[in-house]
Amino acid sequence: MKWIKEHKKVCIIIAIVAVVVIAIIIGVVSGGKKQTDSNEETATVEKRTLMESVSATGTFVAADEEKITSDTTGVEVLAVNVEVGDRVSAGDVIAVLDSADLQDNLADAKESLADTNEQTQRTKDSAKRNLEQAGKTRDEDLADVDTNIQDAYDEWQSAENNYNESVAAYNEAVAMANSIMDKTSTAYTNANSQVNTLKRQMDTDRRTADSRKSSYDRLVSQREDTIKRINDTYQDQVDTYNNTMDSTEDSGKTQQERIDDLQEQIDGTVVKATASGLVTAVNVEVGDTYNGSVIAVIDNVDSFDITTEIDEYDINSIAVGQEVVIKTNATGDEELSGTVKKVSPIATGSSSGDLSGSLGGLDLGSIMGGSGSSSFSTGSNNDDVTFTVTIALNTPSDKLRIGMTAKLNIVLQKNADVLSVPYNAVQTDDEGTSYYVQKVTGTNEDGTYKTKKIKVDKGIESDYYTEIINSGLEEGDQVIVPAAEKQNSLEDMINQSSSMGGV
Missing domain, CATH: 1.10.287 (Helix Hairpins)
Structure with a gap:
């Protein structure tokens, strides 16, 4: 509660965003539903590609980075021939050190x-x-x-x-x-x-x-x-x-x-680029006494990696070789392809900025991903730790730059062309031991639906849909979608936030 009071403006902004997203989701889900005068909603059994994933944000970094140094130390820097942003080729002179005494x-x-x-x-x-x-x-x-x-x-x-x-x-x-x-x-x-x-x-x-x-x-x-x-x-x-x-x-x-x-040592006073790429750091100036530190950093911008932090709840689901779906502001709606390249075995440290979990019944991870089920790993509470995951970008694009933000869906499981229904259409029997759906078999005189309870098994689940297996349902069948619990209105959320102490 103390944290909420200290960050009440953030809470209100999050609440507003959540309500907007809920409205969008309701519109998406309702696209496949029908409604009668009795307020019973139906949905069509359709074949879809469902995906379970872990969602996160990451940062573009160079796939290959060269740190330029010299073994010649204790001498003066006479010239620095590059600036940050320069492109260099292997063999280009980066800096010149004093060789007179040598x-x-x-x-x-x-x-x-x-x-x-x-x-x-x-x-x-x-x-x-x-x-x-x-x-x-x-x-x-x-x-x-x-x-x-x-x-x-x-x-x-x-x-x-x-x-x-x-x-x-x-x-x-x-x-x-x-x-x-x-x-x-x-x-x-x-x-x-x-x-x-x-x-x-x-x-x-x-x-x-x-x-x-x-x-x-x-x-x-x-x-x-x-x-x-x-x-x-x-x-x-x-x-x-x-x-x-x-x-x-x-x-x-x-x-x-x-x-x-x-x-x-004399040869080392002419410091040359060991690889071609973009100069992203220059750490010496003319007149400095060189002490063996990194003179410049050259990044290969022809290929990128993406680094992200995954919290301890999701890290055991991540493995090298997993497919990653990537989106960026620079590339718009284009989906880029990536592969998990490295999973750090050592925790990076405590994360900050709690945007995970749910707000008003909405899993914020759903913002990231189409029909995929995801957990959103931009952070967790201050007691949680994160692990660094490196992702190789497989889709080159000249629109990308080092330091850009990437929206990531790390695919844990993906089933293509499977029968699916909205998540709420699958119900649990009274004993809680099996699942069923209500298949529409006709219409009563009062306009309500005739239904038949069909026992089903669940396969993969996404944020919106559930895979149906061993059911006897066919593509095109109609099923009842029970009404979900009513969500708080935007006005209610603002009022609740105001009760915390005002904006």
């Missing part, structure tokens, strides 16, 4: 990298020369292993030959000395001296041959170890070369990454 930093980084590359190249060249020399030394040393063994063998054999010759000369001198009969003669003395000399030479040659053989045997026994030592020495140089390459490569890589990062 350019200086890039030049310094490139100079530093050049110095590093020069030093690195010298280091690499030196390591390469050392490795090449190590390879040559290894090859020479490996070749010398067997050469030295062969030389040692040859020297051993030569020493053996010398020793054998010394033995032969020694034996010949001994024989000559023994052949001299006069042991006191000078000839014997000289021959004996020769024997002693040759004996000493023979012993020397023996020792030399033995030494040469030992050298040969040592080289042969050490051959594998020598080869391994030569190869290990070379491998050490290979490892040194590889370590040098790795360390110098990493140094240049770090500086190159710095250069690449600076170049990306």
Whole structure:
């Protein structure tokens, strides 16, 4: 009651609208009814397309939205090339940011990298020369292993030959000395001296041959170890070369990454449109320091979505893929087609502005929808919550704009070409367990109708009509429509509103 007093003007306006709508509805429903002098109304059983729906209002938004940003931050905005309402193509320059400091930093980084590359190249060249020399030394040393063994063998054999010759000369001198009969003669003395000399030479040659053989045997026994030592020495140089390459490569890589990062930041100072469309927001001005926020918003106005809020009473009836009938002020009576695209699983929040429910016996949802049964979801009481539903527009129109209001009927069920009668024509039996209609079978002398009670089952219900099934009724039959309860007049409603405290 407190709310009504605080909003009495709104209540009166709503009451007036309700009465006008009631009058329209009565005129529509009465179009298929007949009335006799007894004030009994009849209606014709007709085939219609009936629809159950949830009605709501929504707002047109772009189906695709691009938020233009840049990864380059902390720089001044030098130019903004677009305004709200401009149409742009992908690749168009939206804004230009200051790149002067970044350019200086890039030049310094490139100079530093050049110095590093020069030093690195010298280091690499030196390591390469050392490795090449190590390879040559290894090859020479490996070749010398067997050469030295062969030389040692040859020297051993030569020493053996010398020793054998010394033995032969020694034996010949001994024989000559023994052949001299006069042991006191000078000839014997000289021959004996020769024997002693040759004996000493023979012993020397023996020792030399033995030494040469030992050298040969040592080289042969050490051959594998020598080869391994030569190869290990070379491998050490290979490892040194590889370590040098790795360390110098990493140094240049770090500086190159710095250069690449600076170049990306410089590229980011020329901010371009990532898609074609309509500029709907520009959030920076020349002279601003850019901090990474959205520079501009580009909406694709070639395709639209519609967002609406559905209250918690109806949200469980809404599912992705459902058909939606759409009307707008811009397109007049034309019905546009849509499809439920997304149903938020999370409540948006409390709704406000209670226009739901009924006023003076009128379901305000009926304002929205032809022959469809609907609940009107523009809002509910302040304790209710709503859920955002996104609808894809399937019917393009150049009359539509972002932000326009859409009147929506989300189709829950639709039956085409079904037998139907006015909602009030279907009555409940005394037990409340079944339904029936009174079929007109003729006219009495007093002008009243002869009727027959026909048991029926109800199918889909709209605001005005009910589908009849399993009834035996046929198209064209006449049925009685009992008079509905009398509605309050406009004057009564105004008087009631005035009693709340006046306008």
